[in-house]
Amino acid sequence: MPNYADILLPKVTRSENSIDCNCYICLRARCINHSKNQFVLGQKRNLNNNIDKLNGLYGSSTQKINYTKTVNKPNVKRSAKKVIKLCEKCFQKIGNGLNHSCAHTCEPQTHTIRQNVMKLVNELPDKQKEHVASSILKDISNKVVGDSMRLSTGGRGKTIYFKTNEPNDKILFSTGDLDSFHVNSAVSTNHMRKMSSFIRKTAGRKSVPVKYEQHIRDRSHLLDTFYQKGLFEFETADGNYQTRPVVWANVNELLEEVLKERNLIGYYVVKVMADGGQGFFKVSMSIIPDSENGTVEDYSDSLSNEDIIYNISSKKRKFNQEKLGYKSTSVKKLIMICIVPDIKETYNNIKFLFDLVKLNEVSFKFVSDFKLLLIINGQQTATSMFPCPYCSISLKDLRNFHKIADCQILGHDKSKSLKTYGDLKQDCAKYVSLGKSKKMSKESHSVINEPIFYEDKDVKVLEKCYIPELHLLQGFVNHLFWNGLVLVLGREKALIWPLKLKIISKNYHGEIFEGNACRKLLKEADALCDKIIYENVGILALVPFISAFKAMNKMVNLCFSTERRGSIDALDKIIEELKKALLATGVSITLKIHVLLEHVKPTLSLLKNSEGLGKWSEQAGESVHREFLSFWEKHKINLINDPSYSQRLKAATVQFSSFHI
Structure with missing residues (x-):
């Protein structure tokens, strides 16, 4: 390198006419748009060691100083490296004027060797001390069984722990475990990717399945091709008709895909639920395999011995969730069929949605609240002359407790009093023949529309729509x-x-x-x-x-x-x-x-001999509002008329159903 030590720089003053330094360093620092030299690794810059005007390595050009003469640095004789001689027996320094304790003995004492070695190590620089310690610990770790060792210190011992460099080959969290946690916690996919990365760094590289990040991305779009979006007119709460975005899927195609993904083979039953809440009207379904057993709670203390036909264990029977993660009747296994925001629950709106998803093309059981159930049957409200969706009892007889026996089924074979779909169609035809006058609806048992479900005339409403x-x-x-x-x-x-x-x-x-x-x-x-x-x-x-x-x-x-x-x-x-x-x-x-x-x-x-009403509860259909809200919050947009609203609603619906498979 150039001899910068002997360069002569101008005198620095406080005057405005002070002389700028024109040395190579200052010239380079003041240069604008100076192209940086590219150097290949291992290549040296070819710079002259002379400080003169030819290579720009000079001081102030205004001072009359001859820089052309080469300034030579005086030769300084380097001192030889200091060499320490040690005794081969006691490791003590030896040399002129140093007392050597083992020079006149045959064998050195052990404590003398330790003292000499420690004294020697203490004289080493810090980095060399680390080299000595790491070398010793490396030799010790090869002889250690386990991950710790007790060291002798000449006093109170110390324990050191060894961290193995071998990666953890055991998968602590399977893909199913992480997917179940994802659905249960309702966190975003980005959060799950961060969590899996944290687990991998903390518990080992293989503690999380390989390519889990790619798996969760693919899983969030698993049912993307089955859902469609569109704009249709619906009756709203104010009685007017307005355009609303709808996201829906063909229920038959969606059902086949879910069965394939869950690998369900054998007999199963589809339970369809519909309800409005949280600003949306939703139609969803649960797929219940015949082999699934529910959870039985212990209420044996509240029943007499004659009421119990089998022994109930004091512990709850737990459903084996290794395969599905949750019970098939849970809201965590609910699949969305269609969703539309801000509409009124009317006959025309419900019929349009059920026809849109082609719900009548599959076999299912339906559960909902009484308001929607009456609408689907084509009946008027629960305050009409004939309010029951299952039988033809009048409102007057219903409220007169002493005349309930007119519709009593207990102890008598009065199954004919239960409504069938043939009765509903017949009543609707009678209502049409009366000129569709609502004042005459009592003559048609408060039926003013055709039932939305297509069933044989002998099928009872109770067989299709279980009680909520x-x-x-x-x-x-x-x-x-x-x-x-x-x-x-x-x-x-x-x-x-x-x-x-x-x-x-x-x-x-x-x-x-x-x-x-x-x-x-x-x-x-x-x-x-x-x-x-x-x-x-x-x-x-x-x-x-x-x-x-x-x-x-x-x-x-x-x-x-x-x-x-x-x-x-x-x-x-x-x-x-x-x-x-x-x-x-x-x-x-x-x-x-x-x-x-x-x-x-x-x-x-x-129902079957052991089945209760809880298996056909509408609980999941009620809980879907809060469950969907966590997915909608990630895509939410407040303006229904916004052009991107349909796409955002579809993305939230696809993720909801894909994660609930």
Whole structure:
């Protein structure tokens, strides 16, 4: 390199006319758009060591100094490297003037050797100390069995731990495990990629399956080709017709693809659910294999011995979820058929959507709330002259508790009183013959439209549309509480009962208790026997309500779970007990209470011996609103008329169904 040490630089002053330095470094620093030289690895720059005007290595050109003369650096004799001589026995420094302890002995002492070696090591630079320590530990680690070793220090010992460099070949988290976590936590695919990368770095390179990131990308678009999007006109809540984006799939093609992906072979049943919520109307389906067993909870303490036909273990029977991850009836296994935002639940809207997805081309069972069920049957609302979707009881007879026996099925063979699809079509034809006058709809049993489902005329409505057990439970508890207890006790006293159980009501279509809260109130009916609650009316005024809640609790324990916990004959005794308690309370009989008293037993007779109503619950169809919301939040756009709304809605729907396979 050039001899920069002897270069003569100009004197630095505070004057405005100070002289700029024109050395090579300063010239290069002041140069604009100077092209950087490209050097190949290993190639040296060919620079002259002389400082003169030819190569630009000179000081101020204005000073009259002769730089052409080469400035030679005086030759300095380098000192020789310092060599340390050690004794081969005791490793002590030896040399002139140094005392050597083992020079006059045959064998050096052990402690002397250790002291000499430690003294020698302490004199080494830090980097050389690290080299010595790593070399020693490497030799020790080859002899260690396990991942730790206790070292002797001449005093209190120390333990060192060895981290093996061998990669972990065991897959700690399978693809199915990660997919189940993804669906359960409802996180984004990007979050799952980050989590898998963290697991791989922490637990080993092979702790996560290879190419999991690619797997999750492909999985999110698994059903992309089966969904379509379009714009159609629907009736909205304000009574006008407006264009709404729809995302749908052909239910037959979608069903075949899901069966192939789940590798389901053998008999299965499709349960279709429809409901509106969170700003969308959704139609979804669950595919239930015949071989799947549900989870049985322990309610044996609430049933008498004569009501139980088999022993129930005190532990819950757990469904084997190794293959599917979740029960097929769970919302985590729900597949979206179609979705449309902000429409009114009317006959024309529902029929258009069911025809669009070609729902009648597959065999299925349908479950929904009573409002939608009446619409699908072509009937008027639950306040019409004939409100029951399953039988032809009039509203007058329904509300007159003493005449419920006119539609009674228990103890008698009155299956003909159950509606068939032939009856619905016949009533619709009669309504048309009367000029489609709604004033005359009572002559057609409140049927004003053709049933949407295509079934044979002998098929009963109860065979196609099972009773919604969740709505029955909520309807019974809320009606008995708000229209019974509150009227007897007063609102403040009545609310002491749920508040003691840490239960609060929700403002949803009025003030109601949700499903889990209703279940807890039934179990804790005896909590009404609190003097603070009944002090103004007496305990006798609450006995009928307590009896009604207890009777309903027995019915729920018997047949509202996924498996039945007693015989159908045991249900007769519970229903009679429930009727007497309701008669004593004086509350009105609603459509849901009527279905509880009259149509639960016929529904159970249609199911298999061990099946309960819980297997055909509408719970998943109600929970789909919150489940879909987590996917919609990643693609959400507020303006329905935005051109990209349909595409975003389709992306969210595809991801929802793809992750729920």
